[in-house]
Amino acid sequence: MHEKKGRLEVVCGSMFSGKSEDLIRRVKRSQLAKLNVIVFKHSLDDRTTTEYVVSHSGNRFEAIPIENPATILAVAEKDIHVVGIDEVQFFNQEIIQVVCALIEAGKHVIVAGLDLDFRGVPFGPMPTLMAIADHVTKLKAICMICGKDAHFTQRLVNGKPAHFDDPTILVGAQEKYQARCRDCHAIDRAPSANEVFSQL
DSSP, X not given: OOOOOOEEEEEEESTTSSHHHHHHHHHHXXXXXXXXXXXXXXXXXXXXXXXEEEOTTSOEEEOEEESOTHHHHHHSOTTOOEEEEESGGGSOTHHHHHHHHHHHTTOEEEEEEESBOTXXXXXXXXXXXXXXXXXXXXXXXXXXXXXXXXXXXXXXXXXXXXXXXXXXXXXOSTTTEEEEOTTTOOOSSOOOHHHHHTTO
């Protein structure tokens, strides 16, 4: 008999849009359904604790901090039904192969991450994961300048917008970032087509 494949759900959006909150809600719901759940997060995300996925509202779920995506395959054993991965944008492109392998093994995979970096450029493996997903949820935050729907993450350095050529990854929360709408998002230059599509 042909074994059933799994599926992939992607939760994306700007910072402060509730991505981790949504991931936690989904894995807790799976637990209530008596499914075996395991959650991973990138070890870079040490804003509050490395042992939990923690939402900005304070909800938390135990997680395994890792850097190498292959670790997920080594740990997510056969009796695991649901695999959650938070801050998936921080992982290298190998995470795509790992997620595909989990789906082939019949796992329900739920990943959460930023779809755009602070420059407004597609972030790491997110575009591909969104393309191959069975379901994508794009969450909105509230623009901290004008109150409209926010899809962008504004990085601030000494209270001023970061420069386009600053490092892509800089872990932080309210002290470094704001959610902003397209009109209020500020950067010293717009990305070129090559810079956007080089991430795809």
